[in-house]
Amino acid sequence: MGMKDFLTKTYNNILVSEVENEKGLKVCLIQINRPNAMNALNIELMGETADVLFAVDKDNSFGCSVITGNEKAFAAGADIKEMADANSVEIYYREMFASWDRIRNFKKPVIAAVSGFALGGGCELAMLCDMIVAAKSAKFGQPEVNLGVIPGAGGTQRLTRAVGKARAMEIILTGRMIEAEEMYMAGLLSKVSEDDKYLEDAIAIAKTICTKAPLAVQLGKESILRSFDTTIETGIEFERKNFYLLFGSEDKMEGMKAFI
Ligand code: DAK
Numbered sequence: 001m002g003m004k005d006f007l008t009k010t011y012n013n014i015l016v017s018e019v020e021n022e023k024g025l026k027v028c029l030i031q032i033n034r035p036n037a038m039n040a041l042n043i044e045l046m047g048e049t050a051d052v053l054f055a056v057d058k059d060n061s062f063g064c065s066v067i068t069g070n071e072k073a074f075a076a077g078a079d080i081k082e083m084a085d086a087n088s089v090e091i092y093y094r095e096m097f098a099s100w101d102r103i104r105n106f107k108k109p110v111i112a113a114v115s116g117f118a119l120g121g122g123c124e125l126a127m128l129c130d131m132i133v134a135a136k137s138a139k140f141g142q143p144e145v146n147l148g149v150i151p152g153a154g155g156t157q158r159l160t161r162a163v164g165k166a167r168a169m170e171i172i173l174t175g176r177m178i179e180a181e182e183m184y185m186a187g188l189l190s191k192v193s194e195d196d197k198y199l200e201d202a203i204a205i206a207k208t209i210c211t212k213a214p215l216a217v218q219l220g221k222e223s224i225l226r227s228f229d230t231t232i233e234t235g236i237e238f239e240r241k242n243f244y245l246l247f248g249s250e251d252k253m254e255g256m257k258a259f260i
Contacts, residue, residue: 006055013045024211025063038076046099063210075122113202135198213251
């Protein structure tokens with residue numbers, strides 16, 4: 001895909017648009033668009049999403065992305081119909097993880113705006129994003145245990161780090177659905193919004209981020225994510241190096257002078 005045409009291209013599973021931002025960089029809005037399948041995440045959909053986020057990462061006019069679904073579903077999981085017949089060896093060779101791993105490594109922030117079901121891979125995709133804004137009536141869950149499997153796209157790790165062992169055990173081993181308010185209290189969500197406001201609120205956060213110094217935003221994201229897989233000692237060292245690095249940026253010079 002050419003870098004410039006990612007906004008005009010037609011995708012099979014997502015809708016892509018840009019949100020102008022009077023005060024800063026643009027926001028890219030990705031809408032998962034498989035309404036007849038509760039937005040189930042097939043391999044092609046994840047590839048399209050990763051391609052768009054890659055293009056956004058490379059485009060200096062964008063600062064942040066928002067991934068959303070529709071009112072009924074953010075995504076009700078990976079596409080069960082695509083996985084149903086596969087055995088261990090087939091699922092291994094299918095490399096389902098490739099797009100998920102790509103998304104994990106992009107530099108610009110990605111916000112999930114969740115309404116309806118965020119189940120299984122849908123919940124994992126939301127957790128792969130840097131923050132989650134949810135509608136009050138949104139429902140989260142990791143129901144894989146009902147299908148005889150476990151979360152396969154980071155759920156056992158990211159949910160546990162967000163909500164702690166006790167809650168993660170209960171959620172993943174029972175497969176039950178959880179209301180937005182409960183997930184907010186547990187620490188998984190950045191914000192719970194009225195049902196008709198969740199997308200607007202997610203975009204507002206994205207727009208604010210898009211008014212900030214891009215390098216500071218990206219190194220802030222990188223440093224926070226590093227805290228998940230390192231000791232506090234090494235993490236602080238990593239933060240410090242990024243802090244030093246930002247003193248080489250024009251935005252720092254301008255920002256501090258402007259304040260004074
Ligand atoms: N996959 C495929 N189709 C799905 C689907 C899914 N996950 N969820 C819903 N659909 C389809 C339904 O089959 C139905 O299609 P038709 O029969 O009309 O053709 C249509 O969407 C509407 O769904 P329902 O008729 O079921 O709608 P309801 O309102 O009655 O129920 C529901 C909504 C969300 C409660 C229900 O659809 C449901 O329980 N869905 C399945 C939820 C679930 O078990 N999700 C976890 C799936 S396992 C990995 C990455 C990710 C994963 C694994 C590995 N790697 C990178 C390796 C993730 C795994 C999973 O997510």
